[in-house]
Amino acid sequence: MSNLEFIYKRHSVRRFKEDAVPVEDIKKMIEAATYAPSGKNVQNWHFVVITNKEKIEQIAKIIERKNAELADALKNEAMKKSFTKFLRFSTVFRNAPVLVLVYTETSYKPTGLDVLKEIGASTEEIHNLSKTNPAIQNIGAAMENLMLAAANMGYGTCWMTSSNYAAKEIEAFIGLDKENYFLAAMTPIGVPSGELKSPPRKSVEEVLTIIE
Ligand SMILES: Cc1cc2nc3c(=O)[nH]c(=O)nc-3n(C[C@H](O)[C@H](O)[C@H](O)COP(=O)(O)O)c2cc1C
Secondary structure, three states: OOHHHHOOOOEEEEOOOOOOOHHHHHHHHHHHHHHOOOOOHOOOEEEEEOOHHHHHHHHHHHHHHHHHHHHOOOOOHHHHHHHHHHHHHOOOOOOHHHHHHHEEEOOOOOOHHHHHHHHOOHHHHHHHHHHHOOHHHHHHHHHHHHHHHHHHOOEEEOEEEHHHHHHHHHHHHHHHOOOOOEEEEEEEEOOOOOOOOOOOOOOOHHOOOOOO
C-alpha cells in the first residue's frame, strides 16, 4: 500500500531555529500550495511572504496592540480574560525567519446559492449552504499542501487564524493593494526547534460512519 509517512511528519511548530529559509525553498512550498484543488479551479489565493525579522516582529506587535484595544473595549470581564489569555498563540510566528500571510478572494460562492435565493428558499437552507464556503475550503487545501511540503523539506509550520482580527491593521502595515482579497490564515516557516509532537486524535471509529 502507499506510504503515508509524509502525512504524519507534519506537526504544528511554534519554536524555530535562527536558520534562514532559502527563497528557492519558499517558492517550492508556495508552488506546492498552488497545486491544491480549488472549486472550478478558481485558485483564489494570494501568498504574501515576509522574510524581514523586524517586520515579522512588528506584525506580532500589531496583533498585541489590537488584542489590547479590543480587550479594553470589553465590559465583560470573563470574555476579556479568555480573549487575552491565549494571545501568545496569535503571535507564535514571532521568532520564525519567514511568515506567510494567505489572502483569499471570495467571489466564488457555493453552486446553487443564487438558485436557492431566486426561488425564495428558507433562510436556514440558504445559510447552511453559505456555511460550506468553497472559497475558504480552497484556502484550506492550499494551506495543507504548503504545510505537507514544508514538513517534507524539513521545515516547521503552524496554521494560524487566531490573529485574523488584526487583518485590517496588518494589511495597512504591509501595504498590500489587492482589491476583494482578505486575510484568511497565516503560517510561520522555519527549521523547528525542540521536539515535534501533536495532540492526540479522535479514534477513526469515533469520526467514521460507513454506509454499505
Ligand atoms: C484553521 C486552523 C487555525 C489554527 N490557528 C492556530 C493559531 O492561531 N495559533 C496556534 O498556535 N495554532 C493554531 N492552529 C494549530 C492547531 O492548534 C493544531 O493544528 C492542532 O492543535 C493539532 O496539532 P497538530 O497541527 O500538531 O497536528 C490552527 C489550526 C487550524 C487548522
